[in-house]
Amino acid sequence: MSNSASEDPGLDEAPILHIDLDAFFASVEILDDPSLRGKPVCVGGSGDRGVIASASYEARRFGVRSAMASVVARRTCPGLIILPGRFDRYEAYSRRFHDIVRDLTPDFEPIGLDEVFCDLRSLRRLGVRPVSAANELRARISSELELRCGVGLGRNKLFAKLASKQSKPRVVGGRLVEGAGVFWASREVEDRWLAELPVRALWGVGPATASKLEKLGLQWVRDLSRVDEETLAHHVGPAMAASLFAYAKGEDLREVVVERALKSVGRDQTFAKSLEGIDEVLEMSKAQAAVVARALRQESRVARTISVVVRFDDLTSVSRSQTLSFGIDDEVSIAAIAEALLQSLELRQAVRLLGIHASSFLEREKNQVQLSFAIETSTDDARERATALSRERQTGSEALRDALDEVRRRFGRAALGTAAELGDEGIHVETQRGSHAFGPGDARR
DNA sequence: TCTGGGGTCCTAGGACCC
């Protein structure tokens, strides 16, 4: 620990702590296979369409970065080892990481698997000093997990995050330079950053927003004070304008949120070879529906909204979604809704990515929790599950049938199914939006 | 050189209700 962190601020000056594990996925792989140590190692997709998720510092020395296309990374760094990723393993390490943080304070907010914000203010009566707490965290993570990390301290999330970035090792001219390990953003540091940093360094400013801002002549954080918030809002939206304005003054109203409720689960896959035609798409979607259903049950949630997303070979995407008046968590229902939604799409090109998502969660009812308990703990899993699903569907099947009719009504003939199913008389469905009578000739769009 | 998979949040428009 060196530079401004050595000034040992009090809790008023450094109430927020941000901690970020170094090269997390790659580091776990090296721990599990020590023969990888010292070699350029990455975790990511290795195929033509793969990207790098995490790169060891050895790989970074050669210019490899996360989010880089793997084919580019290979060219940049011949001999690069790209491992497929074992997320169960990373989650296990992440839980141990969170356990260590929790020993310091329960007031923490995970960001992904490898980052955490802590609000240290509740530790005032214990006489905790931020820099001491940071050093202790680093020491425990090093000794108990054998992982390295950087810690940032600041007045708010904005500065704590910038500070942790400053604390990390970095590559300068192909050489690895050690970071401070712990870095505190003092008032002087804050002022320097606000004067010198590009807008791209701010949370929430990615390539698209940075480009918009640049067209307005706003490349630096200091430039943001030159325009009024209304003008800014016109170009980047009111929410972004408000946060940019606050950040430019060094203000950040975001709190450390301890219990963030899960809002959606999904499964997306990019295929090495794009899917051709609706049959291949539907077959894949069934497998994805099973994954999503399992995730829902694991989280003890039922979902009212099912969405599908398709990305074509030209990288354009389309999505369709349907919200039900009731929740579902079984693969048969999810697959049925997904199929109706997918049938409504015009597959004008081969499909490189397919995804199914479930959202608008309801708490599962108590009897349904029992049901899932039976499913997950059964030794005779398959039969138990079939029984459980059929029991669930006894109550849900009529509602589900109506929901499928609703999808078909919304999207018209393409999703209408067979004429035999419809019948000559047309059908009548009761839906959340009211009732609709329609026949084979009423398909719209 | 060419862009993953897990998510979150925001926006705009339309439907609907009061």
Place this chain on the structure above:
DNA sequence: TCTGGGGTCCTAGGACCC
């Protein structure tokens, strides 16, 4: 006969984070 405005929900798309 013509018609407001606010609130909420849903949908589709986009941007961002790690």
